[in-house]
Amino acid sequence: MPLNRFLNLPKGEQERVYQVAKKQFASHGYDAMSLNLLLKELEISKGQFYYWFEDKADLFLSILDQGITSLVAILEGHGSPPNSNDYWSHLRNARLLVEAYWNDQEYVEIGTMIGEQMADNHPIFERLKASAEPIKNYWREQIILGQDWGLVRSDLSADTLVELLDAVGDQFYKIILNLYNNSPAKIVEADVLHELLGTTLRSLIEMPDDGKKSNSENTA
Numbered sequence: 001m002p003l004n005r006f007l008n009l010p011k012g013e014q015e016r017v018y019q020v021a022k023k024q025f026a027s028h029g030y031d032a033m034s035l036n037l038l039l040k041e042l043e044i045s046k047g048q049f050y051y052w053f054e055d056k057a058d059l060f061l062s063i064l065d066q067g068i069t070s071l072v073a074i075l076e077g078h079g080s081p082p083n084s085n086d087y088w089s090h091l092r093n094a095r096l097l098v099e100a101y102w103n104d105q106e107y108v109e110i111g112t113m114i115g116e117q118m119a120d121n122h123p124i125f126e127r128l129k130a131s132a133e134p135i136k137n138y139w140r141e142q143i144i145l146g147q148d149w150g151l152v153r154s155d156l157s158a159d160t161l162v163e164l165l166d167a168v169g170d171q172f173y174k175i176i177l178n179l180y181n182n183s184p185a186k187i188v189e190a191d192v193l194h195e196l197l198g199t200t201l202r203s204l205i206e207m208p209d210d211g212k213k214s215n216s217e218n219t220a
Contacts, residue, residue: 006052017042017052026109029117030060030124035150036048057124060068064110065209073136080142084149091142092198098135111175136162143205144182153207161205168204172197 007015020041024033035056039049046047052212053059080088102108118125146152152161172193179190 001060001065001121002053003051009052018066021059022063022106022110025060025063026106026113027099029113030056031117048131055206057127061124061127062133064128067105067107068104068134069132071098072138074101075138077136080145084151085144087149091146093140094142095198095201108177112174115174136166146205151207152205164204166202168200169197172200 003117003121006017021038024038024041033056035046035049039046042049049059053062075094078090078094079098083086114128118128122128140158143152143158143161147158149152156164174195176190176193179186179193184191
């Protein structure tokens with residue numbers, strides 16, 4: 001977290017620092033991003049930077065935390081499905097809200113960079129995992145609700161299903177973003193993959209037909 005001295009700055013100045021740093025991280029990657037070039041663009045000294053942040057990792061994680069906090073507020077506002085009939089459409093809309101937020105707030109490049117450059121042996125990997133936990137908690141709660149309603153498979157734990165959805169989603173998004181960014185002629189393919197993503201994620205966690213039948217018989 002940034003030091004209180006940074007948090008006491010006017011919101012506009014905080015946002016300026018975050019926006020400049022976000023673009024630098026997205027353009028160069030975490031490891032290659034030059035702190036000196038960042039300070040030059042911000043027109044501040046190194047001493048001023050360390051007056052605000054502990055180090056580069058602190059700045060990077062602060063940027064992510066800001067985005068995650070705002071996104072979690074959006075998801076909490078979206079809430080849980082009101083009933084079992086709306087379950088799958090409600091979850092799909094929640095996923096689209098997440099996508100729209102990351103895109104609108106220019107976090108897509110940051111997310112892509114994390115996926116490509118920050119393996120589980122990266123020095124800040126564990127801190128990244130901890131930062132993402134509030135979002136995982138939202139999906140975990142929705143999966144548990146679906147399990148209670150007999151819509152989501154219960155032979156795997158909610159934690160395992162969340163990890164599965166994350167892993168599969170990351171692979172889809174990697175291909176989709178590559179098509180959008182590097183292959184303009186294949187945008188149609190990217191759109192098809194995006195639709196396939198939704199059906200794939202649902203198929204991974206939906207209660208199998210035999211499980212639905214058994215659950216129906218048990219409640220008859």
